[in-house]
Amino acid sequence: MNPEHLKYTKEHEWIGEMDGVHAVGITTHAQEQLGDITFVELPVVDTEVKAGTPVVTIESVKAASDVYAPAAGTVCAVNDDLEGQPELVNQSPYEDGWLFKLEGVDASELDKLMDAAAYKAYLKELDDA
Amino acid sequence: MRKTPLYEAQQTLGCKIVDFQGWAMPVQYDGILEEHHHTRTRVSVFDCSHMAEFRVEGEEAIQAYGRLVTNDISSLLAGRARYGALTTAEGGIIDDVITMRTAEDALYVVANVSTAETISSILTAISPGVRDVSDETAKIDVQGPESRDVLTRMGFAAAGELRYFHNKWVTWEGWNLLLSRTGYTGELGYELFVPNEAAVSLWQALLEHEAVKPAGLGARDTLRLEVGYPLSGQDFDKSRTPLEANMHPFIAWDTEFPGKAILEKQKADGGHQRLTAIETEDRRAPRSGFEVFDGDQKVGVVTSGGYGPSVGHGVGLAYLDPGYQEPGHDLTAGPRQLSIKTVQLPFYKKGTARK
Secondary structure (H helix, E strand, C coil), rough: CCCCCEEECCCEEEEECCEEEEEEECCCHHHHHHHCCCEEECCCCCCCCCCCEEEEEEECCCCEEEEECCCEEEEEEEECHHHHCCCCHHHHHCCCCCCCCECCCCCCHHHEHCCCCCCCHHHHHHCCC | CCCCCCCCHHCCCCCCEEEECCCCEEEEEEHHHHHHHHHHCCEEEECCCCCCEEEEEEEHHHHHHCCCCCCCCCCHHHHCCEEEECCCCCCCEEEEEEEEEEEEEEEEEECHHHHHHHHHHEEEEEEEEEECCCCHHHEEEECCCCHHHHHCCCCCHHCCCCCCCEEEEECCCCCCCCCECCCCCCCEEEEEEEEEHHHHHHHHHHCCCCCECCCCCCHHHHHHHHCCCCCCCCECCCCCCCCCCCCCHCCCCCCCCCCCCHHHHHHHHHCCCEEEEEECHHHHHHHCCCEEEEEEEEEEEEEEEEECCCCCCEEEEEEECCCCCCCCEEEEEEECCEEEEEEECCCCCCCCHHH
């Protein structure tokens, strides 16, 4: 299940408010597609990003793929636990497996993203295609 | 998509199916990492029924076959096998093949699915003694340190005696099976060539053992890469010669094979690229298609790469220019200049294949 309080992108990232800033991760669907995750390359704190900027590289046993910033902001924290336990992204994509946090996100920018219901419909569309 | 005789039995077990060279094949069951580790420590069974098999019978057919492969077939003893290549007139690799002599006057040849049609037309044309048995044959690989124990307990007494790269026709539940102590994982293991009709009962009998789990093509790929086995169609094809693909130990220069003169010249001239082992220091992995650089100079290309689950870092195979083929060169790979180093194979050194 994709949590109700998060917003979703077509590239299968999620973004949601956490402790006054916005945390970003990948969805259950994304981690299933990637398979066992073996390495997560995180951004440097204080990096400014625009919506759509590749920020994280996730490597799995199958391939390497980029994670894009769902919104503009400044990276204010990264999930250091992933260095030793990249599998947290597989095991807990919406909680322990978060990737980085952004500050200075314009909340109105998030309105352009999908809510949980729209993302669910989008996944179904992909599945039927 | 074509289906193997084990398709339904595998679907029941809940695997993810992909199209592999036109065949519906399981890519993973519980996850590639878990299947990988299970194979290195216990026993995994792999459905490899999509692969191609040929029987070559009679002296004339055997001699004709011997002129198509880089191996010396005349000195291959009954019950033993050799790894080698079928080559084009230009010296390129059509496919890598295992040739077993299963009796004084019979060979059994195993080839890859990607080139199965080409090889079938080449081999069946050389002699009426050659028969393509792919469609009637299922192949189950039983791989892992406990594979000998499992097969012995199932009544395969020969499993206890067979040495590495040896083979024997055996009977099991009334079926004639070819048992070969070969594999693609680096672990103690066997390949069983069985009639389609016997495949499901053998598969299920194997899975009854606590040590045995099914594994898919994903784990097969990480396992083979960690021991440096090249993959036909990915690490070489007709555009690469056996010398370039690092297959020189499997060329019998005193026998005839297509493209021999060209390869002799390449060997004398040197200066060709060679498939070389590369690794990273961390979990980042080189990937197929990454260009390899020494500073600004392009010196090669990665053909296979990924995370090595048992070694804990990235591993790969790359065609590198002369001067970079020995261990110890520090290079970069890919658009983001991943640091890599040339090393000696295998990456994973604790394999039990020869135990």
